[in-house]
Structure formats: C-alpha cells, structure tokens
C-alpha cells in the first residue's frame with residue numbers, strides 16, 4: 001500500500017495516474033522484475049537473512065519482522081536507488097525504523113484515515129507518521145539530486161535514472177512525469193513495496209510454528225524437488241504445489257491489507273442492488289471475501305489443501321485477492337509473489353522453525369495500522 005505524497009501513484013487519478021503507473025510497471029520490468037537478475041537479488045537477501053538466523057544458534061528470536069524488512073527493503077531499494085545495504089548498516093536500520101513509524105498505528109485505511117477528525121485524539125501516531133514521511137522524503141530527495149548530477153544517458157542505472165530520462169524526452173513531458181511526481185512515485189513504491197511484503201512473511205512463520213505438520217510437509221516437498229545441495233529457484237515453483245498452496249492459505253487468513261486503497265465511483269452505478277452515485281468513495285473489503293462462508297468451507301480454519309485438487313494442482317486462485325482486483329490491482333504483485341515464494345521456501349529448506357516453549361499460546365488477531373501485522377511473538381530457528 002502507499003498513497004503518501006499526494007501526487008504519486010496511489011492517490012492520483014485519471015491520466016496522471018495512468019502515466020505514472022504505466023511508467024512504474026515498465027521501469028520495474030526493465031530493472032529485473034520477471035528476470036533472473038531480480039531472482040539473484042532476492043537470493044542474495046535470503047543468504048543474508050539465513051546468516052542472521054544462523055547467528056542466533058537456536059535462541060529466542062522476537063524480531064523476525066525486522067530481519068524480513070531488511071530483505072524486502074533492500075530488494076526495492078536496489079531497483080529504485082541502484083544499490084543495497086549490508087544488513088548491519090546503520091542507514092538501513094534507520095530506514096527501517098522510519099518505515100515502521102509510518103506503518104504502525106492507525107493508518108490511512110483505518111477509521112482515522114477515513115474520518116480524519118479522529119486524528120485529533122491520536123496525535124502521537126499522527127506525529128510519528130508525519131516525522132517518518134518527512135525523513136523518508138529527505139532521504140529520497142538526496143538520492144534524486146545525486147542521480148541528476150551523475151546522470152549518463154548511455155548508462156541507465158535504476159528507476160530514478162529511467163524517470164529522469166523520460167522527463168527529458170519531449171514526447172513524455174506531461175503532467176504525469178515531472179519532478180514532484182518522481183518524488184511521490186518513489187515514496188509510494190518504496191513504502192508500498194517494503195512493509196507489505198515483510199509483514200506477510202512475519203505472518204508466514206507465525207503460522208508455520210503453529211502448524212508444524214504443514215511446515216514439515218512443505219519441507220518434505222522442497223527436499224524432494226530441490227534436493228539438499230542448492231537453493232530453491234522460481235523455476236521450481238510449479239513443482240512445489242503444496243508450498244504454494246500454503247503461502248496462499250497464509251495470505252487468505254493473514255490479510256496484510258484488509259481493505260483496498262479508497263476508490264471513487266467514476267459514474268452512477270448499482271452494486272448488489274445499492275445505488276452508488278458518481279464520486280462516492282468506495283473501500284472494498286478484501287477480508288470479507290477471504291472469510292466468506294459461501295466461498296470457503298470453514299473459512300477460519302488454516303487448511304492449505306483447500307487450494308489443491310486430487311492431482312495436486314492449484315485451485316480456487318480466483319477467490320484469493322490479497323492484491324485486490326481490477327485496473328488498480330497492486331502493481332507490485334509479481335515482485336511480491338516472487339519475494340514471498342523464494343524467501344519462505346528457502347528459509348524452510350534450511351531451517352526448522354518452532355515455538356520457543358511448546359506451551360506458548362499464539363494469537364492470530366492482527367494489529368491494524370496501514371497494514372495488519374501479527375501481534376508480537378517469539379520463535380526459534382534451528383538448522384535442519
């Protein structure tokens with residue numbers, strides 16, 4: 001999710017939105033989304049997370065989310081800014097703290113976002129989020145200035161260079177691509193691409209320690225398909241149906257994004273018999289689809305097999321919509337799904353995750369800010 005600087009992608013409409021969204025999707029493709037170069041970047045991050053986990057030597061871990069955010073932040077950081085950070089780098093820690101300040105607390109999608117008057121009684125969260133935005137803005141501005149100074153048309157390094165180049169081309173010089181939109185689009189992509197992915201991963205391992213049998217079945221499948229001598233690759237995905245179904249079930253039940261970003265009706269219409277006048281703000285509820293008893297049998301039960309048929313083929317895909325639907329569907333879906341699959345399967349391949357104390361009781365009620373995160377929990381990771 002994003003929608004932060006006003007004139008980027010998330011809160012833009014019409015031609016401006018179209019232009020920036022098209023540009024961003026193209027730029028993400030050019031810089032590796034769907035290509036092996038991106039896979040290599042993600043695998044490098046996994047290696048670093050695995051090193052962090054290994055250093056814990058089976059001791060209690062209570063900051064798994066932070067480890068995951070380092071990985072997801074670095075992937076999007078290298079697409080946009082052209083480089084990654086070592087996991088113990090001070091600037092990376094600061095960046096993650098900033099993102100956390102933006103995303104924790106009641107968000108743009110919760111009651112106070114829709115009824116801003118509630119912000120008056122939630123001043124601390126609002127201040128934290130504003131400070132977070134202003135820090136992130138300064139960070140991005142610094143990089144844009146440096147990119148403009150060292151820009152070389154013959155050597156396009158990343159998203160920012162691509163945008164600067166597009167701005168220069170007469171034919172592209174529209175209100176869609178301009179300096180303010182560059183800043184806002186980067187804010188959107190960066191913010192939307194980091195926390196959503198790491199929160200989903202945080203949920204994933206919570207579900208795995210709650211359901212060790214499911215974890216074991218994923219591990220057996222991965223070992224059978226991949227062996228023990230190499231990492232899991234995207235090309236293995238179609239042979240890892242049970243692992244894929246497990247990730248789908250995790251997304252169905254976790255609902256990292258409970259709602260979509262607010263949409264506006266572009267004309268008078270009718271939905272399920274309700275008249276919706278033009279310009280009405282609509283906020284579709286994704287969680288209501290994922291818990292709909294007319295679609296899912298026992299919707300509250302964790303059961304990856306609901307996504308598999310007898311031949312072990314994936315089914316029921318169309319009813320799972322964690323990235324929303326339609327023209328404003330999440331443009332980061334492909335990137336996010338690659339990250340989720342590679343990080344989840346490779347970490348399960350290498351480690352056994354479990355509760356610190358078998359008597360630990362875990363709650364699966366989420367805490368809703370802009371995204372919905374799992375309540376704090378602890379786990380341990382031991383080499384398999």
Ligand code: HEM
Nearest residue numbers: 001010192193196197200257260261323324328330332336
């Ligand atoms: C598990 C990870 C993710 C989830 C669950 C997720 C979910 C969503 C959802 C539900 C929306 C709202 C769609 C709507 O309003 O109908 C959205 C929008 C958006 N997402 Fe994601 N997202 C994820 C990862 C990413 C990544 C990795 C990126 C960037 C590379 C990204 C960039 C965006 C942007 C820019 C929008 C606004 C699109 C627009 O308004 O046209 N997201 N996302």
